Amino acid sequence: MTLAKSVTRVALATGLLLLIPLTAKLFIAEMAWSVGDFVAAGILLFGAGLTFVLIARMSDSTAYRLAVGVAVAAGLLLVWANLAVGLVGSEDNPANLLYLGVLAVALIGAFVARFRPLGMSNAMFAASLTYIVVTAVALFVWTPTGVAAEPQVKLLNVLVANGAFAAIWAVSGWLFRRATNSHRQLA
Template sequence: MSLTKSLVRVALATALLLLIPLVAMQYTTEVNWTPSDFVFGGVVLFGAGFTFVLIARMGNNGTYRLGAGVAVLAGLLLVWANAAVGLVGSNDNPANLLYGAVLGVAVIGGVVTRFQPRGLSNAMFAAALTYLVVTAIAMFVWPPAPGTEEPSAYFVNVLVANGVFAALWAVAGLLFRRASNTDASSTPRLA
């Protein structure tokens, strides 16, 4: 499929996804998006789809494309959750800015390794580790203010939610590792 067709599909999928909150706003006051929310959502969703299209084109097997999908999904969820409610405390907590390092590690790792499966695998594992380190730093440097949340619930919630996000990066790493092993076993060997 051509790049233009792929981008048209991404744009249509973005528009369809943005229809969900638009329709929900007609039936409930629980959903209250502003025009800037729709712009942000459109940019993030289209950006994630565009990124997936570009990275998936670099792989030659389904495992590589699945790894690209999981990695892009992890990045999309990181940005969306951080912007919506924050990953540590509220979205006003300055610790949430540290999570940009996770995206930085993933993107820089991909570029440096030229999006080769083995290199992407290492970059995704590094992103997962960065995620865990950022979470630990954020929890201990910026703990919740006394009386705002129950400390035990706060730590459990933060650990579980961030553990799931870190696991997504690790799963992407495993998929890219498997894709690199598939590529290595399918190449003809000279005796």
């Protein structure tokens, strides 16, 4: 499939996905999305789809493509959850900005690895570890004070949710490692 066709499909999928909250907004009074919310969601969805298309084209390996999909989904979910409700407390908690480090580790690692499977695996495992470290720092080391302080944050909920997010990055790393192994068997 050509790149232009793939980009068109991503744009169509983005539009179709945005019809879901638009329909909800028409029928559910509590649906409070603004135009800015729709624009942000469109940019996030289209950006994630385009990222997947561009990186997945670098290999014919099913494991590699699946790993790319999981990594892109992990990044999308991290940003979306952080913007919507926050990963530690509310979305207004400045500790949530620390999670940009997870994206930085994944992206810088991917570029340094030149998107090769073994390097991508290491980058995704590093992102998973960074996720865990950032969560620990956000919960136990750097506690915001004043308006940003949130004593009502439920520790177990935060640990389980962030553990699940870290696991998604680790699954991507494992899939990239499988892509490395399958690539070696073909060579």
